[in-house]
Amino acid sequence: MQFKDYANFHQMLCETVDRHGESPAYRWFDENGEATSVTWQEFYDQVKSVSKSLIALGVGHGDKVNILSYTCYKWVLTDLGNMSVGAGTVGIYQSNLPQDCKYIINHSDAVLVFAENQEQLDKLLEIRNEIPEVRKVILFNGEYDDDWVITYDEFLGLGDDIEDAAFEKRTQMVTPGDTAGLVYTSGTTGVPKGVVLTHDNLTFTCQSVHLSGVFNDGEEMFVFLPLAHVFARTCCYTGVRTGNRTSFARGIDTLLEDFGLAAPHWFVSVPRVFEKIHTKIISGVEAKGGIALKLFHWACEVGGEVSERKVAKKNIPLSLGLKYLVARKLIFSKIHKALGGNVKWCISGAAPLNPDIARFFHAAGLLILEGIGMTENTSFSNVNRQDSYDFGVVGPPGVGIEHKIAEDGEVLFKGRNVMKEYYKMPEETAETFTEDGWLRTGDLGSIDENNVLKITGRKKELIITAGGKNIAPSRIEGMMVTSKYINQFCVVGDQRKFLSAVATLDQENVTAYAVENNIPFDDDEDLLSHPDIQALIDAEVAERNKELASFETIKKVAIVPEFTIENNMMTPTFKLKKNVIMENYEEKIDTLYG
Structure with a gap:
């Protein structure tokens, strides 16, 4: 498969709809666990409705639209409707305080804000007089009696009188270099910066991820990380490229139950979640003690031997293989069942994963592929591969991406995944690139003879x-x-x-x-x-x-x-x-x- 130079993200979406129109695209669950699903064709029809309603509200090419919500289907739907007509999507964490929301809304020059529910709306009402450029607030869920606020259904009805020709004209105006969205850095060391990601950044990165992994038809992805973060968004965008269905968690509090409902084949996470699961497993087994604890340690020992041989690409002896089948059935099957029973692999990113935790899950039959990315390179630069991996490293670069180590040990990147700029911050943008155009990451690392990157620390945290x-x-x-x-x-x-x-x-x-x-x-x-x-x-x-x-x-x-x-x-x-x-x-x- 070769890279394709898409005119914009909408063109890539249309290709997927043409290939997989009647296949499932997205699924979500209500409070009772009942599922709703849409096909790619149904999704596209809804994207068009969102785009037309945005046109009706006067959202122009290059305007910015904020989404203040936890991860959900309407987040993705609104995002793609927005990008399709040349506006930029700006996510805001649902955990942000009102003043934090105000900064992003004003700094991004947002003209609309989509809010998840009354809790998020209350934040906007508190700062209403301080966000004068916001024309309307659209509620994903619930309603509010105020001309400034409309429901999502009311919003979708606004585009009924917009002709298809007007929609198509807007989609054709969008170029590869246009802004697809701003992603604000989490601000661990200062004021959040708005990373400008273009349509080319997104379509290239999706293709690079696709070429760097194995995504089979009929397999499903599960998303629970916040879509305000670039990691989750890149995974959802990749799902558009591959045509795999994405299921959404209802929330962190229902995560374990939602894994059972979604039964995904793969998912992405941050190390914190894997650490929590590992701790819960260990403490649960130790609380039982006795024969259960002995069996667990035996299973881990057997699984560890199998893991080492798989990493080294060595054959597994028959006797060891039989022991492992017993270990899987008696012990590890419970871990698989808790994650829905179908998980083949998962990706860990956004922070370092302890190699021992990765080895534990691999011993249990769950492959965690560690990768790395940052907001400034569309959250993807390196990842271990399903057929070639190790623990404690973040793998070779994605297809079409270059990496190297600077003289001071800093990891540098170059590729079409690298951001355009920090929004309205030219000095900070200049400081983030070397004179010859390489992106500075702030990470320290080394590259081995197989072009595999190992991260050894952060320059600022050293x-x-x-x-x-x-x-x-x-x-x-x-x-x-x-x-x-x-x-x-x-x-x-x-x-x-x-x-x-x-x-x-x-x-x-x-x-x-x-x-x-x-x-x-x-x-x-x-x-x-x-x-x-x-x-x-x-x-x-x-x-x-x-x-x-x-x-x-x-x-x-x-x-x-x-x-x-x-x-x-x-x-x-x-x-x-x-x-x-x-x-x-x-x-x-x-x-x-x-």
């Missing part, structure tokens, strides 16, 4: 101890959160004599430990400062320190409340805002070195 040792904290943090008692872990120690950390507790497992060991407490807060819990965490850290060089070991740990989106210490994609954490706990960190 810790330089008082002794002059350069330490990338992400690997250490990934090791520590394999403890079922540790929820989050933030390494500190820049310009200090040794490394310490600020950590949060896995409340469920720590509470169970306290009860089992007769540790008195009235509430969760009591456990944060209890010496027995501190000793437990210190012991867990000490055990993992054995795998580290002496200068990498964590000497002291401060236990604090959970880092959340609400307390501004975590982004909507579950990345820790380390600068905020260190600022907030500055005194506590100082006491570790006192």
